[in-house]
Amino acid sequence: MLETITRMKTADARDRLLESARKSESEKRGRKASKEVRQLQLIEATIDSLAKRGYSETTMADVADGAGLSRGIVNFHFESKEKLLIATLQHMYDEYSTHWRNALQKAGDDPAQQLQALVAADFDRSICNKRKLAAWCAFWGEAKSRPTYQALSSARDAVYQTIFIDLCATLKQSGDYAYEPQVMALALSAMLEGLWLRLMMGTEDTTRETALQSANEFLSAAFPKHYPWKAAGATKP
Amino acid sequence: MLETITRMKTADARDRLLESARKSESEKRGRKASKEVRQLQLIEATIDSLAKRGYSETTMADVADGAGLSRGIVNFHFESKEKLLIATLQHMYDEYSTHWRNALQKAGDDPAQQLQALVAADFDRSICNKRKLAAWCAFWGEAKSRPTYQALSSARDAVYQTIFIDLCATLKQSGDYAYEPQVMALALSAMLEGLWLRLMMGTEDTTRETALQSANEFLSAAFPKHYPWKAAGATKP
DNA sequence: CACCATTTGTTGAACATTCATTCAATATGG
DNA sequence: CCATATTGAATGAATGTTCAACAAATGGTG
Structure with missing residues (x-):
């Protein structure tokens, strides 16, 4: 099931395309552009629409308008609305x-630093912003009733979860903790998703910084020997 | 903002109505029923539809069919589809x-038991089942783009959050912990919501029991003096 | 109790709107 | 000039809403 999912372009290639899709409003209007650039442009417009109007109010017309293109164009590049949405979800995934994966690779060999890097990556601006979170949540709302979405709708997939469990297990050994790795990993990743949900609801009292702080507080509580209390503001009122 | 929301019937009165709405298929068909019973019946059918088909595919016809009534009936009892959905959300809220609130009241005076009671309440069968969770998530997906939903769409509201913070503060004093109550309370409630999300996605590897176990593991990690490690399976492989 | 009037609940067809999709015509680049 | 991309109007299906007709309860009256 995952083999069709895990295929993905390199980050470099995607960024280059994205750049092309975004820059030069003057150039894209009316002018031809490569198939991939146009598709990315439409996907970005879809994310915009999902964020602004929600899933149920996202229309082909709105996507086309958002991209500054004509009505029929979406059915040309994507066969149908459903396929456009699947492509959008796949893109975000x-x-x-x-x-x-990049964050993990840059974190080096220390498990404690790896785990913290994964947590911090979740709240990076490029991933964690109102627009993207709203789009994610739009898909979550439809995932249960749409089998096609189910595999992709949870950004944090089985591989991610396994890595979390392994890290928890490693830290348990080196820190002599009492928890069950699998159980703690579930609590941790659920909290990350829950914080995303809070950020998306956007009640203004929760910001990206606050959320990250909460996540780190969790790490300090669960792995006190690896993440000693300090930056958390201590006991000062 | 909350004064219109907090008005709610007593649990007794609601349960009685629900009972009437559910029982005796023979009686409700074609026969008249009190206004409130019929409205509850339609709300239940709406939750069914949301859970089965998702927000965007929930139609008035499907709700009416689900309730075993005719097409025009919903517009008679609720003025419009939007008002039906708002009433449904209000009902779940x-x-x-x-x-x-009931769980908290039954928990007695000990803060540690109160907190655990709140956590356990989240995973009670009556609240936490696929049908209801799916309906919640359907609303989450639309909440950001619909101001009317925003106040109601987060089941855990400001009052709930304040109580969480107070409990964390109390436990901190009695246990001499290092965390910041507000930050820890956010982590805790976010994790609860995240576990709901996981349960709703329903990948079968997470059950109500597993989720509750994770939540309790969190409590043991954050408040070790109040929830000592024991039932968690210890270090046995 | 019988009768009728009124209110209230219910039905299902008709209507209007929105929207995804199709496609013939047109424009563009090679 | 050919292949490909793009346009925008036409089409048809889905769906929320309206409403006139009908049915059931209610209540008053003799």
């Missing part, structure tokens, strides 16, 4: 996946 | 709210 790939982006998220690439992002945490 | 009231139900959730009543539920945790």
